[in-house]
Amino acid sequence: MTNPEPISIWQPGVVDGRAVFQRPGLHPFGDHYADRLQLNPKRPGDPARICFFGESAAAGYLLARHVTPAKALQAHLRHLLPEDTPDVIDLARTNERLASLVETVKRSFQLSPDLLIIYAGNNWNLLETPELSPYFPSERGKQQMAEALLAGGLDALAELALRERLARAWRALAEIAEVARANSTPVVLVVPEVNLADWETLQPAPWLPGDGLERWYALLEDAKRSLHGGHYAAASGAALAMLDLDDGVSPTPYRLLAQARAGQGDWPAARAAAEAEVVSGHYPTMCFLGAPQASSAEQRLLRHAAQIFGFAIVDLPRLFAGDGADALPGRRLFMDYCHLTVEGVHQAAAGMAAAALEALRHGTTPDVAALIRDLPRPVISPEHLAVAELGAAIHTAHRLADFLRKDELVRHWLERALDTSSGIAQTFLEVVAARSVDLPALFTAAQQSNLASPYTLQLQHGWRYDHIDACLVQAIIDVLARRDPELAKRATQSLLERAPSSADLVEQRTLWEPLMQAYPDLLPARDRHGCAFLRAAWPRVSFAWIASGETDLTLDITARLPQRVQGRAEVFVNG
Structure with missing residues (x-):
């Protein structure tokens, strides 16, 4: 091989006289890449x-490095083709973007792949059009x-963002199709x-x-009260009235x-x-930071690309719906907004295994439902699964705004763990102890204690x-x-x-819900001035202050309201 180029983080090198690609050592807190240390060019x-x-959904995220879609696919293929098992090379990574995805696909041909499988689309909304934002320079x-706002208001702005990110995705898929066809x-x-x-976008x-x-906002409170009281027709009416107001x-x-x-x-x-x-x-049009999720627009584009470019397809919305166990896909298949549970990984990998067998021409395409039923589930130790479930609770606490069912979902994953x-x-x-001191968690004694335990939390866990x-x-x-x-007493x-x-x-x-503030206020202040006040983006703002409850509490509050607005501000303690 002449002039080899890096494949993602795997750098070209020579081992025993043979050209290889090696990754940096595994980081103790995780580094969002697969744990395979060496990639070898293919030989006869x-x-x-x-x-x-x-x-990240393709990389396994909360379950990585123990259960990932690529490892589950490898295990399924080993079960289906024990004498001639294909080798699955995992090049998925957290925070993958279209440009780096295309580059990694191109460079992967140094490994002479017989099949490419691409599981992407969740990140496109958040990562592909950062320049279309009122917050960044x-x-x-x-x-x-x-121009969009003048032409058609917020609807035109939303359409501009959707059109631009789908166009970029299409160009990336077309480039992948070209290099795949050439090879x-x-x-x-x-x-x-x-x-x-389960996942709510507030x-x-x-x-x-x-x-x-x-x-x-009055209709919002009416709808929430109606939902909690089981008055679903009234809640539906309030929601429809809100849609009439905000288009x-x-x-x-x-x-x-x-x-x-x-x-x-x-x-x-x-x-x-x-x-x-x-x-x-x-x-x-976001105020609060959103979660990366593929919408029906991204799903339609991927289906259309498969048809136009001659790609095979594993359609997870249809595959999961065919399971019949859930009216809507939720916590049985997902640990948060898009990252799969062990069962979700198993089902997705079964669909990919069927597609791989057909693409590699190994006889008749097997029935995916039968594969889901009959293939063994991915194996993970109780300790590692419990860490992933605790990670789901932490991730939910960090990324889900408090709306209808956040507390219930956080408690669900804690109970599961x-x-x-x-x-x-x-x-x-250890999590409580780390949060009780005003230091980065990685600098706390609690984190050092956790690092030596069988339940080691990594960066993606919080x-x-x-x-x-x-x-x-x-x-x-x-x-x-x-x-x-x-134990509860010790935590307190x-x-x-x-x-x-x-x-x-x-x-x-000190914010009870750090997510519920303007997105740029969450970002590091390296390139902007720090904010000397809190911009309240919601009618009610909650703070977290740790106190025994046995001493006086003094609050010094300065509130700034728009001009010519009269009203009442209320302060609730433990309310």
Whole structure:
């Protein structure tokens, strides 16, 4: 091989006189790449080779390095073709973007793949059009936004963002098709599915004329009360009235409508509303940071690309729907917004195995439903699965805005982790201890203790976040109180022992819901001035302050309201 080039993080080198590609050593906190240390160019007599690409869902995320779609696919193929098992090379990575995906695909041909499998689409909304944002300094991007707003308001802006990201995705897929065709290599596209049952997209309403904004928020509270009371027709009516006010720009009414339709047992309408919720979460119109999810627009584009370019397809929305176990895909298949559970990985890998057998011409294509039923599930130790489930609770606490069911979902994953392996309760205490000090979690004694335990949390499980995590900490204490009151008492003492005597509530660390603020305020202040005040993007803002409850509490509050606005501000403590 002459002039070899790196393949993602795998660097060219020579071992025993043979050209190879080697990755840097495995990071103790995870590094978002597959754990295969060395990639060898193909030699005559080697088995067929499958190169696998994609984003964090393809990389396994919370389950990595123990269960990933690529490892599950390898195991399924070993079971189906024990004498001639293809070699699956995992080149998926977290935060993959279209440009780097195309580059990695091109360079993977140094490994002489017989098949390419690409599982991507969740990241496109958040990562592919950063210049189309009011928050970041792209002059041309802001000009495009202004032109769209003048031409057709927020609808035109949303359409601009959708059109641009789909065009970029199409160009990337066309480039992949060209290089695959030049090398006579078949391609399988995996169409992503997302968590429509549990994951909620909460965004404030945009500016509305007259008393529109006040009415929108009043309807929001009406809808929430109706849902909690089981009055689904009333909730549906309130959600539809919100959509009339905001013209469907905010995803929030669609989530309310999806829950109302589900409560009425109208599952097709619930799915349509949940899909509309995902579609309406456009990057340029976001206030709060959203979650990476492929919308029905990305799904349609991938299906169309497969048809035009002659790619095979594994359609996860249709595959998961065919399972019949869930009216809407939810926590049985997903650990959060798009990352798969062990069962989800198993089913997706079964679909990919069927597509691989057909693409590599190994006889008749097997029935995917039969493969899902008959193939062994991926194997993972109780300790590692419990870590992933705790990671799901932490990730949910960090990335899901408090709307309808956040607390219930966080507690669900905490309970699951304890059911899977009760020893993870000690890790619960380490998480609380790490959050109780005003230091990055990686610098705490609790994190060092966890690193030496069988329940080691990695960066994707939540160590990178440094706020108090009040929602998570409260859920941990509540769950432990039901299981082991003594452990709950220790967690509470850990908080009180380190409680500071004062705090500036403007600091992100003290926000009960750090996600519920303007997206740029979440970003590091390297390229902008720090904010000396909190921009409230929601009518109610909650703070987390650790105190014993046995001493006086003094609050010094300065509030700035728009001119000529009169009203009342209320302060609730433990309310």
